[in-house]
Amino acid sequence: MMMPFSGRKDGLSVSEALPDRSLFTLVAMMSFLAALTLAGATGARALSARWAGGAAQLVTVQVPDPDQPLTPASKKEPAGPTRAEAVLADLNTLPPGSVMHRLDKEELARLLEPWLGEADNSALPLPAIIRIRLSDNAQVPNDLEQTLTAHVPGTIVEHNASWGERLKALANSLLACAGLALLTVGGIATLVTGLATRAGLSTRRDIIEILHGLGASDGYIAGRFAWRTAMLGLGGSLAGTVLAMVPLLVLFRMAAPFANISLQSDTLLLPDWQTLQNIIPTDMLVAFAALPFVAAFICWITTQSMVRLWLRRLP
């Protein structure tokens, strides 16, 4: 059995009143921008959480010339502990629950890989890096740096809390900017849909008045236009989101060393699903999947509102 008004049997011809070229393309562009912004927002949120969650409790101690003895050997006494060992011994006075770890050569090389590459760095005079994770709510003694420097000259203490707060504030600002950008993109999508709907209404004014006179409800007329814009929004947004994956994959590939993700070069352009899952955070994938439906909803609700408002001029 045929459905009432399947096809074009009410004369509204919404596919002609709302042609697919302009709205589809503009929504695709908006979704492209939204996907990039979402990626940025997800990154900023992850950084913010990371810096807020653990980095503030981290202390890094650098010991130059770590393998040199603290006191040179003399005829009377053999050489004492190395400078690194001396610092580690001093750090035992930290609050209970603190965990210390001296990076080994491989960890140091991986840490410096983004700057120095994978070349053999054994010839470089690298300092010892000692990472300390303080237990929750534990404070670094105020005189730690003073004590260490006095005992082992040249030792540098970096307490992440001092700049971690600034980085967190920066990440939160980026998050706010991303939110504003998404709101702006949503606003522009609403505006574009509204203009397209208005143009469609003006070309179908006479037919709408006839249908209205024959007893068509506001919901029927608004629904016919709204489903058209929603479908255009869904398709356009899907295209824009898929297109945005290309630069995002390149960006993720570039950022992979910082995120400690190793990728094979042949996965750059056509990564399989498993690799893609590893690169892109799950919440971002969910956001990308939701984007076309959000765009479709924006188009639908905008058109519904505009058509219903327009119909108010008719009793």
Next chain:
Amino acid sequence: MIRLENVSWRRGKKQNTQVLSDLSFSIPQGGFRWLLGPSGAGKSSLLSLLHLETLPTEGRMLLLGKPVSKAEKRAHFVRLRQRIGMVHQDYKLIPGLSVADNVALPLRLQKRPEDEIQDEIHAILKWVGLGERLNAPAASLSGGEQQRTAIARAIIHRPGLILADEPTNALEESQAHRLLDMFAELSDMGTTMVVATHNEALIRRLERPALYLERGRLVQDEGATV
């Protein structure tokens, strides 16, 4: 039934153009009224008002027994319009649709089953003599064919009220007489009818009470004395 009590309608953004003034009359269910008067008397405006294309600016109005005022919800007017058949002077067909699809509109808007709609279309178009023009685009029809299509569309859903604005001016005499006989039959079956015309021959053929309008005022209501 229709009842108007001191109904006026002004148009314009500031409602400063008086079109209809102080109209009071009633038509019982199944009643037939000719709507007569010179050009510009307000016949088409009254039909627009009765078709709910506009609402009265003053007075009380009952249509098909239901109140008509700005206070009513929009769904109320939708339900009322679905019970009214209107034949416009300029037909108001949708040019991109076929004859059959134009005629089917009231039934499709009421979500009737499609097979039932097809049966109704064939019967009504055969009756108005357009059985062979079922699939012709409305834009390709002659004036008389358009008028017959508009008439078919106005009556296909068996409305409780039929309003017709010069429904025979593009019809041949024999077709006009057939239409008039059908209007009389519908009226006898309980459909309320208001038909605006200048055609004296028609009025003589179907002797029914008339409403006379002049300059937007009701100057004679023959129904009031019937």
